[in-house]
Amino acid sequence: MPKPNLTLTLTNTLTRAKEAFTPHSANNVTLYVCGITPYDHAHIGHARAYVVFDILFRTLQRLYGDNAVKYARNFTDIDDKIITRAQEVGEQPTQLAQTFIASFHKDMAALNCLPPTAEPKVSDPKVLKGIVAHIDALIEKQFAYVTASGDVMYRTQKFPSFGALAHRKLDEQQHGARVKADDEKESPNDFVLWKANAKSATKLEQAFSPKDLGAKLFSAPGRPGWHIECSVMAKQELGTTIDIHGGGEDLQFPHHCCEIAQSEALLKPGQPLARFWLHNGFITVGGTKMSKSLGNFTTIKDALKSYSAEAIRLWLLQTHYRKxxxxxxxxxxxxxxxxxxxxxxxxxxxxxxxxxxxxxxxxxxxxxxxxxxxxxxxxxxxxxxxxxxxxxxxxxxxxxxxxxxxxxxxxxxxxxxxxxxGLLQNPQAHTAKPQTPLSAAEQALLTAREAARASKNWPESDRLRDELKAQGILIEDGPTGTTWRRA
RNA sequence: GGCCGGAUGGUGAAGUGGUUCAACACAGCGGUUUGCAAAACCGUCAUUUCGCGGGUUCGAAUCCCGCUCCGGCCUCCA
Structure with a gap:
């Protein structure tokens, strides 16, 4: 590949500055983007994040060659929200996750987002084993501890720069501002690596035995905490230090800060999990963040009922990704x-x-x-x-x-x-909206109008034009004849 | 309480010191065209103006200080 004659600059959240980007290795450019938890249909906010990183992926491909860029985007398919939703609808959690993964793939395809080169899932035994091994290593190095109820917690006090990505000093945070504090934690900043069943309302589902997965230093059946998976999947798919790690602005803290703590605890001093951190801004509704919890979201599928996928993509690309x-x-x-x-x-x-x-x-x-x-x-x-x-x-x-x-x-x-x-890519019909052929009734109206026009019966011709318009068919009389299109 | 981000015409939005820098798009308006429309085209559309008040500078939407308003995060979140 020719050396790019353009310098890519990216706003690195680590420094809050626009920096010249050069990959660690020009023939192995690595990008990791946090994916979804598949417990519901994806909404417009998700669409934005993945359209933004799709543009980054495509841009990196142009600069370094299609095969030089590795882009991993995960699925958090083991999670409390999945279990809760599965119980509500009387389904197996894994089945439910599968359903929404398929739904997500459909949405991404509709929005012309290229498939990532890897889409790891937490439920993959390779990932689960990797998680357990990573947790073992953290316990061994005193970066994690097992609580009385069997949870494994990350010891944030061993990692003094915890929160640096989000520019936070932890003693100034309001602990329990949203989520109530846990008595078993040594420090309120500590976060869970392994969630034992003991405290779970849904004991038997999506539970794994650490011993069966090769754990030596913890044993309570349960499931991985939210943050650990990304550390492990990024490492498995892309290696120990990746070029770019991305995600929504809301993932900066705690998620990405936790990832850094987990990963860098096992790396050489000074070796980072990621060299660049990129965060996209939110979709808002009336100025307020669109989110599942607020319920003010529009699913991608619902939006597609009213607008073409490419119009949604165009709308998103009109604004810089951080705004x-x-x-x-x-x-x-x-x-x-x-x-x-x-x-x-x-x-x-x-x-x-x-x-x-x-x-x-x-x-x-x-x-x-x-x-x-x-x-x-x-x-x-x-x-x-x-x-x-x-x-x-x-x-x-x-x-x-x-x-x-x-x-x-x-x-x-x-x-x-x-x-x-990723625009103007609709195959065959070069229009944003599908132009299905006219029905017999519609064709009859069109023919009748042609007849009226031929006899210069303008009132009748205009009436038929209005009637077609009411059915969503727009008429254009040109010098070479009449054409129609669906609105 | 701490930290972070934002404010540019009717609307979305680019632009972070200086020769069309207020791009581009949507909407509107006037015109050409048309039987009338639509579509298209031409023209017009922030002219001491870029939230407010100071400051730096030969020069600021752009840098600095203060203020107002809005939003986000502080262990669910793209």
Missing amino acids: PVDYTPAALAAAEASLAKLYATWNAAFKKDPKPAVTAWKGTCSRLNPFRRALADDLNTAAALAELHSASNFLAEALRNGDEQKQRYWRQRMGYMAHHL
């Missing part, structure tokens, strides 16, 4: 309109020349430089979109002028940009 995005129908409708315009040009170009669009680009192109620079500048997708619009406008102009050379030129560049952003 909040407010979910409003008006904003989605505006994105849909903007996308429809892009597709109108795109579609017209395909009618002229049905060859597939360019997706890859070898070498340099001065017209693509602003686009590439925008994405390399801390993933400035808003600026990158402006370049896409610009290419679209030039292509539309070339189509009007009949300049075939420029049509090819701009179509290639537009195609490349759209592909990088």
